[in-house]
Amino acid sequence: MDRRIKKNQTAIMNALIQLMTEKDFEKITINEIAERADVNRGTIYSHYADKYDLMDKCLEAQLQQLIESCSVVVDETESNPSKSSLLRTLELLEENALFYKTLLRNKALLSFRNQLQDMINKQIKAQFLENNLTLDELSKDISVQFLSSAAVGVIEWWFTHSNPCTAKEITEKLWSLLDTNLQMIRSQA
Known part of the structure; x- marks a missing residue:
């Protein structure tokens, strides 16, 4: 797997985990995950169907x-x-x-x-x-x-x-x- 892809996926997963420490999973949005991971929404959707798939x-x-x-x-x-x-x-x-x-x-x-x-x-x-x-x-x-x-x-x-x-x-x-x-x-x- 390309290092860039792996780095993005790790950042996205870490962003989700960090956000989950702050609020309920159901209230977390893709925009918040993207912002925290410092990627755009499209990057998240290129790897995951939605936040449930990410989880x-x-x-x-x-x-x-x-x-x-x-x-x-x-x-x-x-x-x-x-x-x-x-x-x-x-x-x-x-x-x-x-x-x-x-x-x-x-x-x-x-x-x-x-x-x-x-x-x-x-x-x-x-x-x-x-x-x-x-x-x-x-x-x-x-x-x-x-x-x-x-x-x-x-x-x-x-x-x-x-x-x-x-x-x-x-x-x-x-x-x-x-x-x-x-x-x-x-x-x-």
């Missing part, structure tokens, strides 16, 4: 980064690759705290929360419950939903309370809770 592309890019960071990397030097994956994900969230805090706070963007939970659902199912042959499918589904809802709830709390601890500290606490519950689920099978 979707912005979410897709951020979620793709989260998915990549959340993937477990097999490394013999790590004692717990799943926990390391959680830490990498929370560190990425922490690095982009303003964006995620804005998304989680903005009522118009409930889809982000749902997509985040879906991503965590898949990771929990793949990493912890897929190979547990003693659990029936309903038990697996309920367990995954419970654990992912808890994880998303903790992440939301972390952002709404202005990140009162580091990504490493919250990873330790969240991992302890998830691990305890996973052990209970496995013992009930």
Whole structure:
């Protein structure tokens, strides 16, 4: 991709994020985004159909980064690759705290929360419950939903309370809770 195009798209997405910290998404106009990004309206429309398409592309890019960071990397030097994956994900969230805090706070963007939970659902199912042959499918589904809802709830709390601890500290606490519950689920099978 041409560097100029990438630079414009980044400026447009950053402008949208900045504006979302100041007002509701529904009240933001293309003119405001263009002015903040220092591009003309035509540039925005050459990349995005409308502000909703822009938001979707912005979410897709951020979620793709989260998915990549959340993937477990097999490394013999790590004692717990799943926990390391959680830490990498929370560190990425922490690095982009303003964006995620804005998304989680903005009522118009409930889809982000749902997509985040879906991503965590898949990771929990793949990493912890897929190979547990003693659990029936309903038990697996309920367990995954419970654990992912808890994880998303903790992440939301972390952002709404202005990140009162580091990504490493919250990873330790969240991992302890998830691990305890996973052990209970496995013992009930």
